[in-house]
Amino acid sequence: MPQPVLLLGAGRRRAYDEGVLTRIASARPVLLVDAAPPAWAQPCLAGHLAADPGKGGATASAVVRFAARHRVRGVLTYSGEYAVAAARIAGQLGLPGPSLAVVTACADPPALRALLAGRAVPVGDPDDPGAPRAPGVPSRVSAETVVLDGEIRIAAITRTTLGPAPARQPLRHTVHAHDGLLHNRFLRLAVDRTVRALGVDRGVLHIGLALTDRGPRVTDVAPHLPGDLIPLLVRRATGVDLARAAAALATGEAADTTPTRQRTAAVQFAYPAATGRLDHLELSPDAAHEPGADRMLLTRHTGSHVTAGPYATAADRLALWVAVGETPADCDDALRRMARHLSAGISPLADAVNAA
Structure with a gap:
């Protein structure tokens, strides 16, 4: 059996998380680190370590002790809540993944924007709607980005229609295999500079951007799989499986990002x-x-x-x-x-x- 990947947190929203867990489990055996895994996750698991991923150093120590007795190939999470813990554990075990410094910076929006701006990355405020746009036209997009040994590939563009202020919650996400933004040199330059400014050489990143009258501006970076069923949309539209790619990259393997669909x-x-x-x-x-x-x-x-x-x-x-x-x-x-x-x-x- 292939060596397993440690997954921090199964998630609590089955409608959003079950599909991602299923795809990861189809690539690698999954050892889940979770205090109380939901029943729907059980069929996907090769094992379970009863520990709360949100308890920082205590959980990291428990996981390191566990890994000393069991062979583990990688550490992964699709929860922003546990991204720092996953980076800390991967670093302590000497396994691939974004560094603790990168993940910590991504979790602090002002610090992230300051870091990126200092590296000539065009940045924007996620609370700033940018240039006025027609009703229903998305001004917020994200670049679903796969990085392998320094090679940066934008697997898909997600266009997001936001709801009314003040919450501005997403109403819709759309992924089009032929999105014109895939060929926008200013957006690609912003993504490339973001990845290099953060020093990420492998992983799946969700890079948020605002489309403004001054061009694309980076607003946020999630150094893990995106939520809201975006991996499903990318797979349905392009055939690229971000969840399997994340599992491969977390275990030091190459990720297949070849499009097989154009929808x-x-x-x-x-x-x-x-x-x-x-x-x-x-x-x-x-x-x-x-x-x-x-x-x-x-x-x-x-x-x-x-x-x-x-x-x-x-x-x-x-x-x-x-x-x-x-x-x-x-x-x-x-x-x-x-x-x-x-x-x-x-x-x-x-x-x-x-x-x-």
């Missing part, structure tokens, strides 16, 4: 229209029969408290649905048709309090 994939998120108690949430099974439908899932339970869209967090999302098509317009149409199969009822906050 478009998109995910849409539904947020509450009001703040209050979720009394009704239903998805018609007919949604699965819509042309272009990939999946549609409910992500909240009735009886829970939810917050309206402008102030919502990702935890308030009611449902998500994924569509695949030849073009972004095909996905737009499919997502619109699928949305009609979702119904929700919310008792506004005042009514919910009075009924309690």
Whole structure:
């Protein structure tokens, strides 16, 4: 059996995390470091170390002791919460991965922007919407980047449509295999300079950028797999498997980033229209029969408290649905048709309090 990879945290949101874990497990046996792994993760695991990845040095010491008795090939996480711990453990074990200094810098937005600006990287503030743009036109994008021994490849561009202020939560992510930004020399230059400024020579990076009237500006860097089903979109649109690539790079192997598809994939998120108690949430099974439908899932339970869209967090999302098509317009149409199969009822906050 191939030597396993240590994964810090399985995640708690099955709709988002199960697919990534499944793809990693298809590449390498997975030894999970998690205090209480969810039941849905069990079929993907070769073993489990009961430790809380969020407890820093104590968990790192436990993992190092564990690795002294078991042969481990790499350390990986797809959670920003545990990225620093993963880097610390990989460094102590002498395994591949982004350095602790890099991951720590990425977790501190002002420090990251100062570091990048000092290396001639065009930077922007993630809270600054940039140049005015037409409604519904994404001004925020991310470059899903794979780095292997200094070779930098942008595997895909994710375009994100943001919701209203102040929360500005993502409403939709779209990946198009033929996105014109893949050939934008200013964006590619910003990505290249970012990777080199951070000194990353292997790994999967999610590099956020704002499209402004001054050109692309780097806003943030996640030195790990992106969330929000973006790896699924990239795989559906291009055939590039970011999760398997991350597992390969974490274990010192080469990653296959050869595109095998030329399509478009998109995910849409539904947020509450009001703040209050979720009394009704239903998805018609007919949604699965819509042309272009990939999946549609409910992500909240009735009886829970939810917050309206402008102030919502990702935890308030009611449902998500994924569509695949030849073009972004095909996905737009499919997502619109699928949305009609979702119904929700919310008792506004005042009514919910009075009924309690």
